[in-house]
Amino acid sequence: MTVAVSAPNTSQQGQRRHEKYDRLITTAQSLPKLKVAVAHPCDAASMGAVFEAVELGLIEPILVGPPDKIRAAAAALNRDMPPVRIVEATHSHAAADKAVELVKAGEAEALMKGSLHTDELMGAIVRREGGLRTARRISHCFVMDVPGHETALIITDAAVNIAPTLEDKVHIVQNAIDLARALRVDPVRVAILSAMETVNPKVPSTIEAAALCKMADRGQITGGILDGPLALDNAIDLGAAAIKKIQSPVAGQANVLVVPDLEAGNMLAKSLTFLADADAAGIVLGARVPVILTSRADSTITRLASCAVASLVADAQRRQLALPEI
Numbered sequence: 001m002t003v004a005v006s007a008p009n010t011s012q013q014g015q016r017r018h019e020k021y022d023r024l025i026t027t028a029q030s031l032p033k034l035k036v037a038v039a040h041p042c043d044a045a046s047m048g049a050v051f052e053a054v055e056l057g058l059i060e061p062i063l064v065g066p067p068d069k070i071r072a073a074a075a076a077l078n079r080d081m082p083p084v085r086i087v088e089a090t091h092s093h094a095a096a097d098k099a100v101e102l103v104k105a106g107e108a109e110a111l112m113k114g115s116l117h118t119d120e121l122m123g124a125i126v127r128r129e130g131g132l133r134t135a136r137r138i139s140h141c142f143v144m145d146v147p148g149h150e151t152a153l154i155i156t157d158a159a160v161n162i163a164p165t166l167e168d169k170v171h172i173v174q175n176a177i178d179l180a181r182a183l184r185v186d187p188v189r190v191a192i193l194s195a196m197e198t199v200n201p202k203v204p205s206t207i208e209a210a211a212l213c214k215m216a217d218r219g220q221i222t223g224g225i226l227d228g229p230l231a232l233d234n235a236i237d238l239g240a241a242a243i244k245k246i247q248s249p250v251a252g253q254a255n256v257l258v259v260p261d262l263e264a265g266n267m268l269a270k271s272l273t274f275l276a277d278a279d280a281a282g283i284v285l286g287a288r289v290p291v292i293l294t295s296r297a298d299s300t301i302t303r304l305a306s307c308a309v310a311s312l313v314a315d316a317q318r319r320q321l322a323l324p325e326i
Contacts, residue, residue, distance in 0.1 A: 018279065020145045020152040021305040024183065025056065028308035031315050033060040034110055036292070036307075037087075037102040039121050040095035041114035042069040044076040045296035049112075049303040054082050058307045062087055062108055065095040073115075092116035096124035100132055103289050109314045112292040112307075125287050137161070137171035138286035140293075141179050142269050143309055146278040149236070153272075154180055154256045158265030159293075160284065166208050169258065170221060173212060175285040176256045177224040182316035183309065191235035191254035192228025193264070197246060205229065205260035212258075224256065225249050232257070232268070281305035283313065290314055 028034075036059045041047050047070070053059040063070050064087045074081045087102065089095035096116060102108040113121050125132045140159035143152050156176045161168055173190060180188040192209035199206045209228030216226040227250035233240040238252030246252075259265035272278040279302045284291035290310040294303050 018145055018301050018305075021279065021281065021301050021308070024143075024152075024281075024305055024308040024312070025058070027184065028311040029057055031311055033057060034307070034311040034314055035060050035062070035108050036110045036112045036310070037062045037064055037099035037108035038112040039099040039114050040065040040089070040092045040116040041112075042066065042073050043115040043296070044073055045298075046114040046294065047073040048077055049294050049298075049307075050084075051077065051079060051082065052300055052304055053307045054084070056304060058304065058311055059110075059112075060084075061112070062099075062102060064099045064102070065089050065114065066091070092120055093124075096121045097130075100124045100130070103132060104130075108289070109317075110290045110292060110310045112310075113294055115296075118293060121291070122284075125284075125291065132288040134286060134288060136175060136286035137164075137168050138284060139172040139175045140282060140284050141176055143179075143183070143281045143283070143305065144269065144272055144278050145281075145305070146272055146276055148276075151185075151255050152183070153236070153254075155265060155269050156256070156258055158259060158262060158269045159282070160262075162262045164261065166211055169208060169212060170215060171286060173221055173226070173256075173258055174223075176258065177221070178316070179283065179285060179309075179313060180256055181223055182313045184312075185255055187249075188224035188256060189250040189254045190224045190226045190228075190256040190258060191230045191250055192226060192258045193232055193235060194229035194260060195231060197230050197234055197244060197251075199229065203229075208260075227251060227254075228258075230254070279305070281309055283309045285313070289317075 038061050050061050062085045067086050089098045139157040142155045157172050177188050194205040199210050206229040213226045227248045234244050234251050235254045241252035282293050290313040292306045292310045
């Protein structure tokens, strides 16, 4: 497993509205506050994210780490520490372990990355003994607010699974569908991306796309409408789909984009971020609880949107049976 999460481009963020993220945040504010174990929030950026989410009523945080460092991080922001619970952990590895323990004890419904390495937190989550693994493959989703595009786009997996197998992709697709449904997307239209829209035996991603669509037909993937292979243009643009004479309930109007591998997904997400001024809220799924991965360079709206996404996922999990542990 690897995690390759990039910070969004903040150069023009003050110049445009974020209606898609605003709607997510407003919906999350109507839900119970999300109980979040924040692992090692020992710098100003991670504490700032906590302050912002608390002020909007999105989360009820439990701060896990060295208390002196946590208070120093709050002081660096020239703000008083909010009345929150602090659980002592001597270092970042211990903070990751303690945060996971809080989830297993039922005291937290989500995890949030502080100022520790992502691999430290993910290592505590995925370990077989004492972790938060389920029968699902863990995967990452970007929920992207792209200017000029009517709806938010979910892109997966651009951060965790390097070269997923067909079996892995079943889990990646199902995680993304479940996320979309938690975000109140209806219908969920899933495009399995490749470089072309026809099945070509020389291009493995087209074969896997066709297999995933047939698996959905057989009920092995549920909750969404799948089509693929589709190239990016005819997945999101009705005009491009019409030119290619693609008749499909997904083509031209996909709201979930499943990429062939991490390289393709990472380049797609970064292209939207740096060339189209998109924002990229991120969430890790497939564990017992959603995991919020924030970056020191994330904008305020992106950090808040990530918290809102986690809140909506946790709310959906409250209303259904939890995934079985392994």
